[in-house]
Every structure is written in C-alpha cells, then in structure tokens.
Amino acid sequence: MRQYRKVNHSLAGGGHKKSPKRLQSLWRGFQYKLMIIIKYLGKSIKSYLKYYQEVPPYFEGNCPECDHKLYRHGKYFRSAITKKKIRWIPIYRWLCSPCGKTFSLLPDFLLPYQVHNGKILQHAWILRYMKKKSFAQIQSIISNNETGGISVKTIKRWERFWKQKESDLINLLNRGLVELSSDSTILFMTKQLSNQQTFLYLLEKLWKILHPDRPYPFCGFFPWINQLINKI
Incomplete structure (x- = not known):
C-alpha cells in the first residue's frame, strides 16, 4: 500500500493555521497563471527531503482551473541552490483528468522557475531595497563559489520578476486588510512610504491579523x- 505523509496546507502561509473564511474567499478570486500549486511543505530543503525524499506529500486539492479532483501523477527532480550547496529534490505532480492539465506541487521555499531558494532571494531583496546596495555589491555579498556563484544578470532578472508582481501583491494585501481589519489608519500610513516599504508594512499587518499568536x-x-504570488 502506498504511503503518504500529511501536511497542513494553509492558504495564509506557514502551514499551521487555517485562514479566515472571508480571506479564503478573497484568495479564490485570483486565478492561477502557472501550472504550479505552491504549498507549505516544510521550513527548509533539509526538512522537505526528510519527509518527501521517497514519499509524496498527502494532498487533496482540486484543480485550480475546473475544480475537479486531482490525482497523483509521478514526479520529476529539480535543482535547489542554498547558500552552500546544490541539492536535487523531487517535485511531485498531480493530474486533472477532466481538463487534462498537470500541476506541480512546489514547496513554498522555492519560487517558480528559480533555482535559488527563497532565503537567498529574500537576502538580495533586502540588500537592494532596504539597504540600497548596487547589483555588484549584492553579488559580492550573496555569491558563493561552491554553488557556482551568482551573476549580476541573475540578480537583475530577480528584480524584473519582483517589479512584475509588486503592484498586484500590494493590491492583494490592501484588499485583505480592508476585508479583515477595522483599523482605518493602516492604508493612510502607507502614503509616505515607497512601494517596497509599503509592501513590508502591509505584509506584517496582515500576518498579525491571520496569526495573532505567532511572531x-x-x-x-x-x-x-x-x-x-501564486494567487495573482
């Protein structure tokens, strides 16, 4: 008999608590543009491999396109670069029989079509927007010869990816706060902030509403x- 490991799939992130029904309804209004479903499947590559190296995660989601049940449909391997290592990890796939589409279940510490894990991208983002470092400075700080280094061209590509998503993410957070918060001063406070500062401010506010007992x-x-990002 095939074994599965259970995992909590919270739309609100973190994989531990369910988001309020009103916010779940809000998330459903955004269409999946990628054939990828992003879920919490562990805090790191190490924990992911501990549980899912050979055994697929338990997943009962429906097709984002037609809402029919998805069935497990094999796996493939992809590289994932941490600060010091290059790891090959299994990515499990699910098939929707009625519409014929296949979806990959991607752990949330990996961004679609990016080989570097989220911690590296977050570090680069903070250096660029919060500490105002140049592309060359970011490269010298985050590159590691053991993993082949990171080119300035790659860092610029990360920035283009972020710029494409930035406005939609801010709008999504704004709508979530309007739905869930009675504090009318939250959106007023962002008028004096840059887009990146606004994003961090709203993200923290929404997190505290969804996870009041967690830092x-x-x-x-x-x-x-x-x-x-997977919802916009």
Whole structure:
C-alpha cells in the first residue's frame, strides 16, 4: 500500500493555521497563471527531503482551473541552490483528468522557475531595497563559489520578476486588510512610504491579523510571499 505523509496546507502561509473564511474567499478570486500549486511543505530543503525524499506529500486539492479532483501523477527532480550547496529534490505532480492539465506541487521555499531558494532571494531583496546596495555589491555579498556563484544578470532578472508582481501583491494585501481589519489608519500610513516599504508594512499587518499568536517571520517572509504570488 502506498504511503503518504500529511501536511497542513494553509492558504495564509506557514502551514499551521487555517485562514479566515472571508480571506479564503478573497484568495479564490485570483486565478492561477502557472501550472504550479505552491504549498507549505516544510521550513527548509533539509526538512522537505526528510519527509518527501521517497514519499509524496498527502494532498487533496482540486484543480485550480475546473475544480475537479486531482490525482497523483509521478514526479520529476529539480535543482535547489542554498547558500552552500546544490541539492536535487523531487517535485511531485498531480493530474486533472477532466481538463487534462498537470500541476506541480512546489514547496513554498522555492519560487517558480528559480533555482535559488527563497532565503537567498529574500537576502538580495533586502540588500537592494532596504539597504540600497548596487547589483555588484549584492553579488559580492550573496555569491558563493561552491554553488557556482551568482551573476549580476541573475540578480537583475530577480528584480524584473519582483517589479512584475509588486503592484498586484500590494493590491492583494490592501484588499485583505480592508476585508479583515477595522483599523482605518493602516492604508493612510502607507502614503509616505515607497512601494517596497509599503509592501513590508502591509505584509506584517496582515500576518498579525491571520496569526495573532505567532511572531512575524522577519527572517523568512519570502515563502509566504511566494504563496501570495501564486494567487495573482
């Protein structure tokens, strides 16, 4: 008999608590543009491999396109680069028989079509937007010869990816706060902030509403961002 490991799939991120029904309804209004479903499947590559190296995660989601049941449909391997290593990890696939589409179940510490894990991208983002470092400075700080280094061209590509998603993410957070918060000053406070400062401000506010008993993950907020990106 095939074995599965259960995992909590919270739309709100972190994989531990369910989001309020009103916010779940809001998330459903955004269409999946990629054939990828992003879920919390562990905090790191190490924990992911511990549980899912050979055994697929338990997943009962429906097709994002037609809402029919998805069935497991094999796996493939992809590289994932951490600060010091290059790892090959299994990515499990699910098939929707009625519409014939296949979806990959991607752990939220990996962004679609990016080989570097979320911690590296978050570090680069903070250096670029919060500490105002140049592309060359970012390269010298985050590159590691053991993993082949990171080119300036790659860092610029990350920035283009972020710019494409930035406005939609801010709008998504704004709508979530309007739905869930009675504090009318939150959106007023962002008028004096840059887009990046606005994003971090709104992200922390929404996190505290959804997870009042858990500290905000300053050192690991990119996995939650990754889940939100998959909804726009």
